[in-house]
Amino acid sequence: MSVVVFVEVKNKVSKAAMEAVYYGSQLGSVTVVTYGDTSEEILKELGNYGAENILVCRSLNESNDQALTNLIVAAVEKTNAEFVVLAQDQTGKGVGPRISAKLNAGHISGAIDLPETSNGFVVKTNVYSGKAIAHVALHSAKKVISILPNSLAPQLNQKDANLEEFSPDLGTFGIKVKELKSQGDGVPLPEAELVVSAGRGLKGPENWGIVEDLADVLGATTACSRPVADIGWRPHHEHVGQTGVAIRPNLYIAAGISGAIQHLAGVNGSKVIVVINTDPEAPFFKAADYGIVGDAFEVLPRLTEAVKKFSASQN
Amino acid sequence: MKLLVCISKVPDTTSKINFVDNNTKFDENGVQYIVNPYDEWYALVRALELVEAQGGSVTTITVGTASDDPTIRKALAIGANDAVRIDADPSDPHFVAKQIAEYAKNENYDIILTGKETINYNGSQIGGMIAEMLNTPFVSLATKLDVNNNVATLERDVKGGVEVVEVVTPFVLSAAKGMAEQRIPNMRGIMAARTKPLNVISPVEQEPLSSVVKFELPDAKSGCKYIEPENMDELVELLHNEAKVI
Ligand SMILES: Cc1cc2nc3c(=O)[nH]c(=O)nc-3n(C[C@H](O)[C@H](O)[C@H](O)COP(=O)(O)OP(=O)(O)OC[C@H]3O[C@@H](n4cnc5c(N)ncnc54)[C@H](O)[C@@H]3O)c2cc1C
Numbered sequence: 001m002s003v004v005v006f007v008e009v010k011n012k013v014s015k016a017a018m019e020a021v022y023y024g025s026q027l028g029s030v031t032v033v034t035y036g037d038t039s040e041e042i043l044k045e046l047g048n049y050g051a052e053n054i055l056v057c058r059s060l061n062e063s064n065d066q067a068l069t070n071l072i073v074a075a076v077e078k079t080n081a082e083f084v085v086l087a088q089d090q091t092g093k094g095v096g097p098r099i100s101a102k103l104n105a106g107h108i109s110g111a112i113d114l115p116e117t118s119n120g121f122v123v124k125t126n127v128y129s130g131k132a133i134a135h136v137a138l139h140s141a142k143k144v145i146s147i148l149p150n151s152l153a154p155q156l157n158q159k160d161a162n163l164e165e166f167s168p169d170l171g172t173f174g175i176k177v178k179e180l181k182s183q184g185d186g187v188p189l190p191e192a193e194l195v196v197s198a199g200r201g202l203k204g205p206e207n208w209g210i211v212e213d214l215a216d217v218l219g220a221t222t223a224c225s226r227p228v229a230d231i232g233w234r235p236h237h238e239h240v241g242q243t244g245v246a247i248r249p250n251l252y253i254a255a256g257i258s259g260a261i262q263h264l265a266g267v268n269g270s271k272v273i274v275v276i277n278t279d280p281e282a283p284f285f286k287a288a289d290y291g292i293v294g295d296a297f298e299v300l301p302r303l304t305e306a307v308k309k310f311s312a313s314q315n
Numbered sequence: 316m317k318l319l320v321c322i323s324k325v326p327d328t329t330s331k332i333n334f335v336d337n338n339t340k341f342d343e344n345g346v347q348y349i350v351n352p353y354d355e356w357y358a359l360v361r362a363l364e365l366v367e368a369q370g371g372s373v374t375t376i377t378v379g380t381a382s383d384d385p386t387i388r389k390a391l392a393i394g395a396n397d398a399v400r401i402d403a404d405p406s407d408p409h410f411v412a413k414q415i416a417e418y419a420k421n422e423n424y425d426i427i428l429t430g431k432e433t434i435n436y437n438g439s440q441i442g443g444m445i446a447e448m449l450n451t452p453f454v455s456l457a458t459k460l461d462v463n464n465n466v467a468t469l470e471r472d473v474k475g476g477v478e479v480v481e482v483v484t485p486f487v488l489s490a491a492k493g494m495a496e497q498r499i500p501n502m503r504g505i506m507a508a509r510t511k512p513l514n515v516i517s518p519v520e521q522e523p524l525s526s527v528v529k530f531e532l533p534d535a536k537s538g539c540k541y542i543e544p545e546n547m548d549e550l551v552e553l554l555h556n557e558a559k560v561i
Contacts, residue, residue, distance in 0.1 A: 008474070063473065065443070065453050088439075090473050093431075093489075094455035097443030101412065106524035109408070109438040122528055129434050131332040135528040174486065175452045178468075179479040188475050194561070218561065236458075236493050237472065242328055242434055243352050244492060251560040262328045265434075268533070272558045274550070275539070285539050290553060294544025306547035310555065 001028030002079045006072050006086040006095070007046065008063065009038045015150070016087040016191060018049045022154035023147055024085040025050025026114050030159075033075040033166065035060040035068070040163055047161030049154050053079075055166035062177055065094040067170040072099050074168035076142070088146035089190060096146040106138035110148040129242045129265035148269075149191050150248045183237065187221050194220035195249045195270070197240060198228070199263075201256020201277065201296055205233035210300040211255065217307045223247065225257045241266035253303075255296040259284025276300070316371030316462065318362040319419055320395065321429040321441060322355070323377060323405070324348040324386040328434065334530045341435075341530070350386045353430025355393065356497040357490035361460055362428055363394045364495060369462070371425075372396045378405040378414045384513065391508035392500035398513045407523035412444030417519045419449065425484040426467065431456055431491040439489065446487035454482060458493035 005024040007017035024030040031053040032046050043054050055078075057071055072095065076084060084099055086092045088110045100107035108123045112133070116122045120137045126148065127134045189195065196215040202208065208222075215222045222238060229239035240247055242262040248269035255276040257263060264287050267273070275288040276299045285291045292299055326332075326346045333342040350359075362373045375390045375398045377383050387398045401414045419427060427449075429442040439455070446453030458477070459470035465484045470477050472491060500508075542550045554561045 065446075065455070069447065090456060093439045094443055094453060097408070097412075097440040098447040098453065100440075100524075101409070101444040101447035104409075104524070107408065107440060108525075109440050120528075125437075127436055127530070128326075128332045129437060130533070132334070133531045133533060134436075135531070136525055137528050138525050139522075140524045173452060174483045175454070176481045177478055178481055180473070180476055181479070182476040237477075239492065243356075246437070251554065251558070265328070272554070272560045273536075274554075287536060288539040289536065289558065290550060291539040291541045292544050292550070293541065299544050299547065302544070302547040303550065306551045307561075309548070310551045310561075 001083070002081040003028040003030050003083040003085060004072060004075045004079060004081040005030050005032050005051070006068070006084065007032055007034050008091060009034055009036070009042060012042060013045050014191070015154070015193075016089055017046065018154035019147055019149070019152060020085050020087050021046050021049040021051050022157060023114065023145070023152065024083065025157050027083050027085070031055060031075060031079045031081065032161075033057075033072055035071065037061070043163060044161050047159045048156055050157035050159055051161045052159050054161050054163045056163065057166050059167050060170060063091050064173055064175060065098055066173045068095045069098040069102060070170045071168065073102055075166065076103065082142055084142075084144045086146055088148050092146045096144060100144040103142045103144065104140065105142035105144050106140040107144040107146070108136055108138065109146050111145050112148050112151040114152070126269065130246065130268045131265060148248065150193065150250070189221050189223055189238070189240065189245045189247055192221035192247065193250045194218050195223050195247060195251070196220045196253045197223035197225070197257065198255045198296065199225035199257030200227050207297070208234070210297065210304070214253070214300050214304045214307070217304050217311065225263055254284060255300055257284060258282050259287060316366060316369055317422070317424050318366060318371065318373045319422070319424040319427045320354065320359045320362050320373060320375050320390070321377070321415060321427065322359065322375045322387060322390050323351045323433050324379065324383050325351045325433050325435045328352075332532070338529045338531060339527070348386055350389050351430050351433045353432060353490055355390065357492065357494040358428035358430050359390055359393060359395065360495035360498050361490065365460070365462055374399060376415055376418060377401070378403055378411045378518070380404060387513055388508045389500065391511045391513070392504040393498050394504060397511055400513060400515050401518050402515050403518040407525050408438055408440040408444060409524045410521045412441050412448060413521040414518050415441070416445045416448035418516070419445070423485070425465070426462070427485075427487045429487070429489045431489040442487050442489040449485075449487070452482050452486040454480060454486060454488040456491045457488045458491050460488065460494060
């Protein structure tokens with residue numbers, strides 16, 4: 001069975017890319033398709049997770065949905081692939097549905113597990129904002145699977161990947177990128193493995209230093225509740241929840257957030273949740289693994305010190 | 316400017332999620348339906364603002380049954396000019412996208428707007444599929460939209476930042492937070508909505524390519540372990556040795 005896996009690789013192979021390649025290798029023989037000027041050495045690392053062939057389109061340098069769709073579909077035609085696997089990230093959300101429409105292939109949007117094939121082809125995805133899981137069957141010959149980031153632990157699956165330049169005709173398109181406003185070098189929230197988040201309990205934007213200090217020592221990304229973004233204490237892209245970003249980190253630390261149902265809907269995919277709140281009745285404790293009933297203004301700095309001490313002891 | 320906004324109904328954000336019929340169907344008992352927030356707050360309101368400033372019309376489109384009509388009327392109350400409902404069960408994303416693409420094909424819309432996802436299926440699929448079926452650009456996760464004649468300038472969330480893009484109409488977008496502010500319909504809007512046109516049309520053929528076999532609820536948390544606020548060393552130790560996340 002032939003599988004095309006689409007990844008984006010810049011300076012290093014991201015966890016999302018490892019996950020996609022590993023997932024593909026569990027379905028069949030993997031041909032990775034990618035683009036840009038990333039070095040051969042970095043691309044060949046994809047072989048560690050099961051890539052056998054790597055097709056790289058050097059002439060494409062931006063993430064244009066239509067160009068990428070044509071690139072991926074050309075790779076499917078070249079390899080006669082039955083599956084396309086990619087990450088359900090910002091690029092994937094634009095490209096996944098297009099490929100599936102173009103190939104007339106059923107699409108799993110946000111797979112959280114490998115397929116179950118004892119009776120048809122069934123993959124689990126999160127629905128109702130993480131409050132339920134749907135088992136979705138695909139009925140088409142070709143299948144497109146977009147993986148929700150941080151859903152499975154990619155394992156080493158050593159292959160000697162063969163690299164080939166690939167430049168099919170991608171056409172010309174009506175979107176022009178004028179500018180990219182970077183959010184800095186930090187890990188973006190949807191891909192973050194460690195997240196420190198705070199809510200209205202922090203009382204004002206001037207108090208976020210203690211949140212950022214903890215995030216810094218952990219190497220975590222910061223997030224916030226919706227009202228905090230709405231009043232402008234924090235930027236909108238930090239708003240997590242049902243109407244903000246949905247995240248699935250390994251660790252989510254929430255300080256001064258009550259744990260409203262709409263907030264939980266965006267963070268309930270976190271593997272471990274730590275809640276810091278002065279109110280022992282705060283609903284968030286029901287969804288927590290570890291709870292601290294206490295004042296965030298005292299607990300956060302103390303936790304930062306404890307993490308520093310721990311990191312020093314590890315070196 | 317001629318705009319088409321895709322609207323779907325979803326359970327209210329506070330709804331209890333349960334399933335019936337051997338976990339194959341969503342339990343609608345006691346559930347209130349609302350317009351999907353991304354469709355309503357961002358896509359619809361921005362479309363209305365553009366038309367109010369520059370002239371034109373906003374039509375909403377929904378693939379659904381008569382049970383969708385109350386949420387469609389809500390969209391009309393907020394200000395859409397008219398509505399189309401394609402009378403079918405919206406079970407498979409290809410099916411839904413195909414219906415909308417077929418309808419839109421001959422109508423010359425400048426922009427087709429969808430929400431970035433529904434809060435029940437969280438699929439983020441319909442916009443991209445419609446764009447591919449109509450062979451137009453798709454601007455996913457758009458947080459800002461301005462239109463000047465036939466050129467639109469948008470901001471969209473991409474990996475690690477925000478991209479500013481220019482697109483020539485026609486195109487499809489999915490709207491995310493930031494594009495507009497929620498509007499509460501007033502009494503006049505609600506009255507007017509009762510008589511605005513809601514055209515019900517029949518679906519075209521399209522084989523469903525996927526189906527939901529069953530649902531399950533995620534495992535409940537086993538309970539919260541409390542740590543004294545003075546003992547942050549203990550928390551770090553637990554996160555390292557027990558939870559193994561740092
Ligand atoms: C349709 C809809 C969609 C929504 N979508 C979202 C969403 O996506 N994301 C989201 O977050 N919300 C969302 N909300 C809002 C949600 O209902 C809550 O209002 C919001 O999450 C509350 O934010 P908060 O916890 O920061 O503030 P509050 O509810 O005010 O809670 C503050 C908490 O801080 C605690 N506290 C106070 N002082 C301290 C201290 N010194 N130390 C420690 N703790 C302290 C308090 O005990 C309290 O629990 C949505 C609402 C609706 C209706």
